[in-house]
Amino acid sequence: MSKRDLALRVGGAAGDGVSSTAESFAKISARSGLHTWTYSSYQSVIRGGHVWTQVRGGLDPLLSHGDDPDVVLCLNQQTMDVHQADVLEGGAIIYDVDSVKPDPTKIRKNVRLIGISLRKKAQTLSPNALMRNTVALGAAVALFAMDFRHVESAFKDIWGDKKPEIVQQNVAAARLGGDAVKDLGGPLPLGLAYPNQAKYLMTGNEAVCLGALAAGVKFLAQYPMTPASSILHWMASHGPKYGVVVKQVEDELAAMNMAVGAGFAGVRSMTATSGGGFCLMVEAIGQAGMTETPLVAVLVQRSGPSTGLPTKTEQGDLNLALGAGQGDWPRAILAPRHPEECFSLTAKAFNLAEIYQTPIIVISDLYLGEGYRTVDKLDFNVPIVRGMMAADGGTAKDFKRYEITESGVSPRALPGTKGYQFIGATDEHMESGELISDVLAGLPEFVEERRKMHEKRMRKLDGLRKDSPPPEMWGSRNADLTLINWGSTWGAAHEAILQVEEKEGMKVNSLEFPTIFPFHVDEAQKLLRGVKQSLAVEGNYTGQFARLLRAETGYKPDHFYGRYDGEPFASRDIADKILEVVA
Amino acid sequence: MKAAFEMDTYKSEIKPTWCPGCGDFAVLRALQTAVHTLQLEPWNILVVSGIGCSSNLPHFLSTYGFHAIHGRALPVAEGAKLANPELNVIVTGGDGDGYGIGLGHFIHAMRRNFDITYVVMNNQIYGLTTGQASPTSEKGMKTKSTPIEGVIENPIDPISLALASGATYVARGFSGDVKTMAELVKGGIEHKGFALIDCLSPCVTYNKVNTYDFFRERVYDLAKEGHDPSDMKAAFAKATEWPMVQRDRIPLGLFYRNKEMPTYEDLEISLRKGPPVRQPLGVEDPEELLAEFL
Known part of the structure; x- marks a missing residue:
């Protein structure tokens, strides 16, 4: 079976051009028609240190930046030292043969060493060797057997029409890298058939x-x-x-x-x-x-x-x-x-x-x-609803900006609108906007007024709950385990579920909350009723969402997997955790 | 011809809650006089204040108002002015609000030269919190928070600070002279650019040092002494007289005015289409916008 995805990891020091090289490759991947996903591991430093970016491309929609890469592109020795052991069997390592040394004892079998004189080749085009990354990028494109016209179009995006000579120089540099790969055994036999239909990135x-x-x-x-x-x-x-x-x-x-x-x-x-x-x-x-x-x-x-x-x-x-x-x-x-x-x-x-x-x-x-x-192509035809405006129907006479209503929403007037002048006050106020806080606070009538005004504001939560997206259950019905997660953890969670379903035949699903607050208590409880066992997965130590869930519904997730080491969730780690808690 | 707005048009039905004799009454009167003289439409005025006795002022006017949190009146006003530059935006507040907790915003608002008028009721004390030292309290002044040996910090000089920060209209008024103060506020509103009117506004309850009499014995009129407000060096020289150098003579009036400096609104690229509040919402040609992502 041929592969359906690829991953390139680019590493070097900050200032080496890691992110621009990786971004170019991401563009090339998206223009090759691959679903593309990147992750940059960088540091709080402008020059030096160690930074790397992984770009994953796939024929099918992706759920994460993936685990081990097919190709590592080393812009310095440290990248080789840190990442050479991660390269998948059948993959390759691109490096400057004049300055970077691999350690064959650490590298998996059947990994090709693509040592190229990156700097020297770049210097044949420009004395400052700035384009060594481009030579390496060209090598990566050739290894993945991608179409070189995407390289040129990516460079045009970066330098635009204003600097055609720079675009042409870089295309030439990429070709040098591509040619070097031809001499070093040609493309990897990944068998990816690129659709070459550009995707939005x-x-x-x-x-x-x-x-x-x-x-x-x-x-x-x-x-x-x-x-x-x-x-x-x-x-x-x-x-x-x-x-x-x-x-x-x-x-x-x-x-x-x-x-x-x-x-x-x-x-x-x-x-x-x-x-x-x-x-x-x-x-x-x-x-x-x-x-x-x-x-x-x-x-x-x-x-x-x-x-x-x-x-x-x-x-x-x-x-x-x-x-x-x-x-x-x-x-x-x-x-x-x-x-x-x-x-x-x-x-x-x-x-x-x-x-x-x-x-x-x-x-x-x-x-x-x-x-x-x-x-997917974004639909800009989104409805624009501006809410209740005073001048739409009401009269300016005795305008009450903070009128107590059932929904909690009062008519709004914008400064400049004749006759609706009011004060927006951070002190507690009456319907007119007049303060309760100074000479009226505590008088029996105004104790009541404050209570009503506070309740009016807080009633807006009911509408916000009604108009915000409810929680969703993704995956199998009657699952043995439910992952509870929110935000960006979604992708790795789905990927882990697909892995354990395929390898272990387990049934796992995922309960997700595009709205965190106001909490959708009824919908959550309905979805939780069918949950046999649960694992909360979120990127913090205390389980901040799990605690909210418990406070709002009384439901306590059976297990908790928190990640707080700075790295995003990896699907294989979640899969391991699933096996651990279900076993 | 439009019917003229009466002075009462600018008053709300809410009566000020300040202590009898408070200097802020004079500032309110001066502000009302200024907008009345200019015949501004009340609905096109937005008065933004922070927190403190003086920051209750917007409630006593019939204009639009925003009574913000402590020290943040200026950035609220800047946001409003950028959203709708046609509004006459006036900011009011006290010395604690503007020169203490809000000092950073004060400097940045001035260096931007927004067309905003900032009226500070400077009573050199915290009144609403019942009498602690303020950033303009005189050195040595005993207050609730400095009860033993008094204030040991140097006071902030808002006039010098304004000159150094790029304000283009810098003036000082005194609540003992409403007529001149009203003229200074009017000049500030008319001025295209950031106007600071620092108003010496005695606190009759908590500041027993800087009283009406204290000021009456010391103030003098810059204009009468032939000060040229277009001369920045001279303005600095006058500004630093008090409280930095001595406390016997206190200059009042217009220190500095620069009519040439473009305002922030003049320079802001996104205002060239007109007030953002009246621009159409959404994206007409999403294809063009999305093209760079393809």
Whole structure:
């Protein structure tokens, strides 16, 4: 049976061009018609250290970046030392034969050593040897027997039409690598028939940006923080064309407060950050809850606590999102599993934010936010629902911005609308917006007024629950085991399930929660009724979601598998855990 | 011709809850006078404040208002101004709000030169939390939080800070002279760019040092002494007189005005199509946008 997927791992020091080489290969893979998935393991350093990216391509939809690669591309000795033992039988290692030495005792049998004078070959085209990566990339493309025209088109994307000579030089460099492979035994006999029908390739963060644009975002304020910064970068270069004001501001306090101001003034407004920045935003996001101001906050998690591992993934900020801000205020927390949901749930978040006039949190993580995946064509025809506006039907006379209603939603007026002037106050207030907090607090009538106003706000949770996506059960009915997971863990969970079903004949399914909050208690309980045994899988130590599940439903997962070493879940580890708990 | 707005048009039905004699009454009056003189439409004014006695001010006006959290009025106002640059955005608050907890935002708002008017009621004390030291409290002043030997820090000088940070309209008013203060606020609203009007607004309950009489004995009018507000060096020289150098003479009036500097809104690429709040939502040609991902 011929293989149906391939994986290339590119490694080197930061500054060697690992990520650009891998991104080019990901593009080539997607344009070859392969479903593509990347994972970058990098460090908090600009030059030096050890970084690597794995690009997996497959004829069938992928669920992870895979385990061991077919080919490792070593841009330095350390990459050889660290990764040579991982190369699959029948695979190959590409390296600079003049500076990097393999250790045959560590390499699996039938692995081909593709030693090429990468630097020297690059220097035949340009004295500075910058293109040695390109020579190596050409070798990888030749080993996988991919079409070289995708190489040229990928380079055109990078350098554009403005620098055709650089594109041509790099194509020539890639050809040198390809020719070297011919002399060293030709392509690997993988037998992959490439469809050569290009697929869309993007990161989760880019999909968030596209979802925001589709929903009509007009304002993004952000402070740089890995792994959310690429949202700022992408929007800064693309946003203005769509009328989006994109601002890097002094800190995350300003970012959230500006988003609040923009939302109050009537545009669809957002901010994005990681855990540390979100910590700084919590007072201001509560302000939006109290003043009933719509906005979307994207929280791209990385390893904590504190500065933690800035370039590593985790799902450890769920409690932070659930508990952000003093007091109770209505929020929704949406957790996309893949880029398609980064798009659709971000777009949905803008509608929920305006319909319910409250902040909506979209929580993803480094693995999903920064990894490239091929996606189905995104449908930009998303509905845009702006919620209840005062001027639509009401009259300005005696306008009550915070009118107590059954749904908890009150008519909204935007500054500039004649006659509807009101104050949005962070103090507790009456229906008009007038304060209860200073001279009225504690008077019997206003004790009652406060209770009613608080209940009005919190009633919005009912609508948010109704309008947000419910939990889903994926896989076999009557499974022996159910994996309980959320967010980016989805892929590795499904892949592990397919592995144990194929190899062990077990029946396992997966219970997933695109909406974390408000918790869909009834739907979850319905789905949990058929669960025989469960394993909660999430990227943190305490089982933050498992605890929420127990608090909301009384259901305690039988087993817990937490990962908090900075690496994303690998399907084989989940499969091992499944075998362990079921045995 | 449009019917003129009466002065009362700008007043809400809510009566101020400040202590009798509070300097903030004068600032409220000055602000109402300024917007009345300019005949601004109340619904096109957004007054944003933070937290503190003075930050209750928006409630006493009939304009749109946002009563934000402590220290964050400026970034809220900046976001609103970017969303709808046609609004007249005025920020009000106290010295603790703007020069203490919100100081970082203050500097950054000024270096951006937003077309925003910032009116600070500076009483050199924390009033609403019942009398602790503020960033502008005089050195040596005994307060609830500095009861033994008084404040040992140097006070912040908002005027010098504003000049150094890029504000293009920098003035100081005094609640003992509402007429001049109203002129300064009016000038700030008319000015295209960031206007700071630092208002010496005595706290009659918790600050027994910097009283109306303390200021009356010391203040003088910059204009009367021939100060040229287009001269930044001269502005710095005047700014540093008090509290940095001495406490006998306190300059009031317009320190500095730069009419040439473009505003943030002038330079922001995404505002060239018009106010974002009125732009169509969504993406007209997704194919074009998606092409780069294929």
